[in-house]
Amino acid sequence: MAVVSQSAINQLMSLMDQVDEPLKRTFQNVHQGYKVETLERFLKARDGNVARAHKMLLDCLHWRLENGIDDILSKPIVPTNFYRGVRESQLIGVSGYTREGLPVFAIGVGLSSFDKASVQYYVQSHIQINEYRDRVILPAATKKNGRYIGKCVKILDMSGLKLSALNQIKLLTAISTVDDLNYPEKTITYYIVNVPYVFSACWKVVKPLLQERTKLKVHVLQGCGRDELLKIMDYSALPEFCRREGSRASRRGGNTTVDCFSLDHPFHQQLYNYMKMQSGICEPTRPLKHGSVRVEMPLADPKKAEFCKALATEWKKFQNQDDLSWLHDIKISD
Template identity: 65%
Template sequence: MRSRFTPVLSVPLCIGINLIFLKISQSVCFESSVITEINSNMSISNEEAIKQLQHLMENLDEQKKNTFQNMHHGYPTETLVRFLKARDGNVAKAHQMLIDCLQWRVENDIDNVLAKPIPPDLYRGLRDSQLVGMSGFTKEGVPVIVVGVGLSTLDEVFDKYYVQSHIQMNEYRDRVILPTATKNHGQYIGTCVKVLDMTGLKLSALNQLRLLTSISTIDDLNYPEKTDAYYIVNAPYVFSACWKVVKPLLQERTRRKVHVLKGCGKEELLKVMDYASLPHFCRKGGSRLPRDYATGNTENCFSFDHVFHQQLYNYIKQQAILMESISPIRHGSFHVDLPEPDPADAKIAKTIETEFHKLESHNGLANEQNGLVVHFSCSVKPGES
């Protein structure tokens, strides 16, 4: 599969942002001076760009037309706007990005990924090590995605399943969660907000660079502009030091998306969502020990036993049964080509690496790594998993 590079500084930022922010999406938007927003993020001054992109999309072959329908779920214009934003309003670049995305979907059978369940025993292991889930909705009806950045312990044994699970969550969000939210709220909802828990964040987590960079690159290229805001909670000194050096490298509109909250962020988050949608790690002042994320806790947003993950997994099983009635499939069989990350990420990773060396020298944080060698190489060959 050919490499596809984003033309500007991409966010997330390798592991410094990939793990610390996990996935602060690339936030390349139209300049505010030319935007007059109407309805679903359309702008009067950019209606012509949308029309041009719509015209270009009329020439799709049958496979790409079908997968595009599965992408937009009845909101094709809003989908085109997202890709235009991701390419700063450049119609030609947005069109190429969208064509590449559709080709990626066709080549990797993304339309059927929700009919390929991961074996239950493996899925539970994924949920215990890749801490991600959904806690509810904001007061505006936007889904609240939660990520346990600090205590995620990604095991390379599950690498291909982490990628599969991540794409399944993206597709479930886009095909089930967001359409349901749109219907319930009476207006189009096509994005989410994310609450990132930094509890337990250590430098040793940097060893997960390659996998997380690959996952985030998949998001940047194929699911652009899907996150409105990132709320950072329970941030330790390691995060603060990293954020200090990374923040100046980001675009202003991206910086506006990131909100670093005091402590567990409970008071600030309650302005955005009701208590029922507040993540479990924000209700009790943060999760301080790994056992707080233990299996079997139905209040834990990350647990396989949480209602979100139960509904997601049951949906995938049901889709698999429907698919098998048409054409037998092999459960758990899934492979996706991993794109190469933006070379600009390597520069930022190097900046973070330099900062960590300073931390080691001045704060004795080398002991925290316990002899770990941190590799900042962002190179992932296409097809490697």
């Protein structure tokens, strides 16, 4: 991973001091008072190259202005029952914090269906969670711990992953590209748990295509990952899918706690109430039509396109095997 020098930070700082006022205003929403740490993130994302980091940051700020990202937290997806459908099909939540105070984001990769709304609603929801993380959750964690906390931990649950997930690769690529270009270096570690065989096989093929910086962040854990994760967080911070080994690990919800993916979970309740407060609206008494926020999704870089192509190719191999499985059944029955 690139080590960012103080000289590089100073150079980028000097360049950013020269941008015009609209860009400075949206930059404030990005750095939240921690300008040096933010410049360091963009420099790391561009291997310490000041010119490339400067371009990346300027592109990010223009993207924010052109798509109204500064105001996106005042545009809740309404009505609530429609938003509940988004939450039930785009599984993400905050299950707690590590012992170092980093928020733990749980993501249900395998069981997310993305079939309750249009692509734009899912992109809008993802960006709103990013912005809430950066403007509310991380500043609160920084204040509580008495030191700067600007990153999170993500736990990706592969339970229920099916070959049909290939149909969502375009949406997932768009979302990850938004993160790569506009929210770089916000995740310190990705833990992947409840891994089925199909993922393990594909991972061997696509892992070599990842940047070294990314590979160092990704840890594929055995089973539900409980024992490894308990080294960095308390049991109460574990997502539900990490608390039980075996077939029960993939089940959502439970009798004692609220599923962290659910709209009823405190994280989502606080997020949604925050957005309603920012928008100045109350819960409508009758159905309310509210269009999605149109966000321009940047094109993935060639390396990511290569990664996705390799993943799709490997995935289709398993799909073809699955399509021919009935022949195997006939042979067995004979």
